[in-house]
Each structure stands twice: as structure tokens, then as C-alpha cells.
């Protein structure tokens with residue numbers, strides 16, 4: 001890892017880059033993942049690199065969806081495995097979701113490396129190595145999935161997607177939770193609940209709400225009724241525009 005002083009004004013952001021570069025060197029992250037992260041950084045910068053009120057409202061709705069689910073799955077790609085493996089495992093533990101590795105640039109070697117990285121943080125029974133099902137209408141490798149995981153799930157968390165799978169999962173009647181810093185992306189517009197926040201912040205935020213709502217069905221109902229995806233995305237865009245005005 002590079003030696004980044006803690007006093008550096010962009011320390012947190014630079015450390016995330018370090019994690020990705022390390023993940024790239026270990027074979028978890030593909031080069032395209034580094035580009036995807038750069039795009040995310042740009043939107044995060046426009047957001048003021050903070051968790052907004054709108055992201056919290058969405059994270060509450062996501063927690064409610066996970067608690068209401070019969071079979072939920074967290075889909076993990078290379079970037080997510082490199083950035084926040086522990087947060088993935090913790091969310092799976094508190095919500096009862098399964099973890100499945102689902103890759104766009106799929107190779108067996110990457111799937112097993114990512115599964116091993118998650119297992120080092122305590123994950124159990126990670127799915128995805130031997131896919132036995134396919135998401136209809138999705139020609140990319142990300143369409144491959146496992147029957148006991150994504151294929152039969154009713155709620156799927158899809159952090160850092162590129163859109164087509166979220167749409168295909170919606171066509172299968174599943175409810176989806178996206179974590180995407182781009183409020184304009186197809187994923188953001190296709191998911192049932194979209195959290196526009198940095199993934200390392202969003203996952204622990206969902207876990208906290210899962211714990212709060214576990215024995216409180218009324219709070220879950222309220223969280224879902226207060227969330228409107230398109231209105232939430234419009235508010236996020238408005239925050240970005242205001243920040244741009246201030247920075248300009």
C-alpha cells in the first residue's frame with residue numbers, strides 16, 4: 001500500500017483507491033473496475049462526499065425490503081469484494097441474506113478468489129462458483145447465477161451494477177436494491193430501491209437499520225411508505241446541482 005498520511009485532506013478517498021488497487025493486484029478487481037470507481041468518485045464529489053438525507057431514507061427502505069424478504073441475496077462483484085468485504089458479511093449476517101458472487105467479467109479464478117476474500121471475513125456458503133441457472137434476457141456472463149441464490153430470490157441487492165441485470169431481475173418480478181453513486185444510471189432508475197451513496201458507507205447504514213427495524217413492522221412499513229425512488233433520485237440530483245453552483 002502507498003504511504004498516505006492520515007492528515008491528507010482526501011485521505012478517505014485515497015484509501016478507497018488503495019483498496020481497489022490492492023484488489024486489482026490480488027486478481028479480485030478487473031481494470032474496468034478501476035474506471036468504474038473513477039466514475040463513482042466523480043458523482044461522490046458532486047454529492048459533497050457525504051451521506052445525504054436522501055441516501056438515509058433509501059437505506060431505511062432497503063433495510064425494510066430485506067427484512068420483509070423470504071429469500072434475499074447480496075450480489076458481490078470484484079469492486080465490492082475489494083472495497084468492503086466485511087460490510088457485506090455483516091449485512092448478510094444481520095439480514096439473513098445469502099451472498100452470491102456475480103461477475104460481468106467472469107472467470108472461475110476470479111469467482112473463487114472473491115469467495116475466498118469474503119470467507120476470510122467470515123462469510124459462509126458463498127454462492128456463485130457453479131452457476132446452474134440463467135437470468136432470462138441477459139446475454140452477459142452476469143446472467144449466470146445459482147438456483148438457490150439469485151434465481152429463486154425475491155429481493156436482490158445489486159451494488160455497483162451496469163443496469164441490464166437490474167432491469168432483467170425486475171422483469172422476473174424480483175425486488176432489487178441498488179447502491180450506485182450515479183443517480184442517472186439505468187440501474188438507479190430500474191431498482192426498486194436505489195441508494196445513491198458510496199458503497200462502503202451504504203452497506204453498514206443498511207445493517208444499522210435492519211437491526212433497528214427487526215422487531216418493528218410498523219417502522220418497516222413507514223420506511224417503505226416514505227420512500228419514492230424517482231422523487232428520491234430527483235432530490236439527489238438537486239443536491240448535486242446545488243453543490244455545483246457553490247463550487248462554480
Ligand code: PTJ
Nearest residue numbers: 033036040077078103104105160161162180181182198199
Ligand atoms: O467485477 P465485475 O467483473 O462484475 O465488474 C464490475 C464493474 C464495476 C467493472 C462493472 O459492474 C461495471 O462496469 O460497472 P459500471 O457500468 O461502470 O457501473 C458501476 C456504477 O457504480 C457506476 O454508475 C458508478 O458511478 C458506480 N460506482 C462506482 N464506484 C462506486 C459506485 N457506487 C457506489 N460506490 C462506489 N464505490
